[in-house]
Amino acid sequence: MFHCCLICTDFSDGLYRLVDFVPALAASGMKQIIFLHSVPLWEEGGIPRIDDEAIEKARDRLQQSLKSVPDGVDIKIEVPSGRPIDTIPKAAKTHQVDVVITGMPLRSLLQEKLFGSTTAGLVRACTTPVLILRPQLISTYTCEELDLRCQHLFRYLLIPYNGSNASKYLVQKIKDYAQNRPDSSLEQCLLMWVVDEGGRRGVPRDYQLREAQEQLEPVKAELEQLGLQVNTEVRLGNPYEEILDAALEFDISAIAMASDNLGKLIEFPVRSFAGELMRRSWHPILFFPPQR
Template identity: 55%
Template sequence: MFQRLLICTDLVDGLQRLVDFVPSLAVGGVQQIVFLHIVPLSGDQAVPRADKEAMEAARQKLAVAQNHTPNGVEVHVEVQCGQPVDRILDTVDTYRSDIVLMGTQSRSLLTEKLFGSTTMALCQRTKVPLLVFRPQLLSTYTVEELNLRCRHLFRYFLIPYDGSDVAKYLVNQVKRLAQNRAPESLEECLLCWVVEEVRRRALADLVKEEAKKAQAELEKVKADLETLDLKVSTEVLQGVPVSEVLMAAQIYDITAIVSASDSMGKILELSTSSFTGDLLRRSWHPVIYFPMQRK
């Protein structure tokens, strides 16, 4: 499973609270945790400089994570300055992180295009998965709730599946993780296929036939995943894909939705938004984004 976590925090997104839960994160097989905070450059634009006081204050806050480090787990604190996306990618390379944890606010595609988004910019450049949280959610957990969340971070995945190459790639990524997971890590998956509804009665039979075909394919994927000692269930739903997946996430006891995309952030998304992009903008459940391999 994931063994090297890079936790990026602006110290107000809720992720800074994880400094007190290193032992809980380690339960899932984590061997290395890096806390990263990036301080913007200040001063005249022609001569930008680092705010050393702010950097030292951040370092002291995050250093708490090193107070109770379990045996076999490394904890590092990095406080840097500069462009967030560049610094995050450099830190991933330095520590060979295999997943990046970060928070992002809910926002529209238009707002994102006008004002930018570190998360979406990172999605376009990262080679490792991202685990994205809503800051408001992390901030409201009690200590007991956050402790349990950290222990079960990767326990139950909701996998949106539609038979496409992207969906097959996503399942292969889950299989890869399942083959090398700790006992307290990934246990269960929900395969969810959404057949889009039609209003014309003449097409109702066609939708039913598509649903049957979807269920048949899901059963094959389920059987494949079950060979890895995973508990797997399936759902074929009708409606708008993102809305139905988000509703399924509320009904089932999942810990994260997983997704991938071959169009997110591209010009194409301006006219037809990607499923994963919409999911990241709207979901209150944690979302694990798996980047497609770039050629």
């Protein structure tokens, strides 16, 4: 689905392991891979300075882990000095990457409020899609499991859809990328509409379910025109729970998301559908940022 990725690691999230799986990433269609580790400024003595020693150690660690690079694949290592929230969007723009890959531990909205989240800030700052992986999983995969995961990062996407502007935008972005997708990349989509049990009171549930299925059909046809295998699913229930359950049942590679509003950390009561899935899902989340 993508040709160029920026993989960001702080060496505690497990994503640094991906340097050992460049051939598997190449098998998923990647032609250019940039590994990035941000080194904070050295602030001892009261004057912030670039920590050249830490930069050199990080660069050596990433470089030494690179073993076999397939022909036709370009690998770069970036070790900038500064905060990840600043260095990652800058590197993504410089290298014109298609997708940023980063880690985000499971957190509640309260924890995000109290402790902050680099990834939550990153999805607001980036203009490119962001693939969010769970460090707990990446760290515990065996080499065989991680090799297979890297080959199929985007093979089967779950696309939540409800007719909203955000869901229409999401489908359009997936269509845009699917048109030029590499071989062995995106193959299938699950187009899913969850009728919320608490919504549209007074309207018969059967009617809502039938209406949802009817609205999914033309969207399915649009995606099938791009050579994708598309399944549809309409359910009644809690959107978060039903989507997470479907991701398990259908062997999904990642859940695709877009949002009109992710909320701000200072807005304590704000909850967005995309934000909640990013906090709660064990499955990778492929987030498409709003147009700016």
